[in-house]
Amino acid sequence: MIITTTATLQGKEVERYLGVVSGEAIMGANVVRDFLASVTDIIGGRSTAYENKLAEGREIAIREMEDKARRMGANAVIGVDLDFETLREGMMMCIATGTAVFVKE
Structure with missing residues (x-):
């Protein structure tokens, strides 16, 4: 299946x-990850724990x-948009x- 952000x-x-399709993923973060992210916010740098969680959510939403x-008979999805909230x-x-x-083809 071809998946692209282009039209x-x-x-x-x-x-x-064939119509609009969507996939959703709602991910819970845990206390340890929140604590480590707050430490990263203070000292600077990237929060790998949250980046991994965002990547997981993106993969789930795209797969869905x-x-x-x-199931609709498509072989591609065009105009894909990803939103994070x-x-x-x-x-x-x-x-x-x-x-x-x-x-x-």
Whole structure:
């Protein structure tokens, strides 16, 4: 399955637009990760624990979106957008949305 943020696929023709698809992931953070992130905020640097959690949420959301597109008969998802939000203390959400399409091979 081709997944892209672009609205077109170079060298391929969209035969059918099948509809909007999305995938969501809501991830809880734990106390140890929060503590380590706060230490990183104070001393500077990157928070690997949160980066890993964001990457996990992104992968889950994209995989869920891809599964929905496949069930609709799509072989590609175009115009993909990823959004990240903080829901409340310790909860992060990632949403992937795009347009499921069938492209000529």
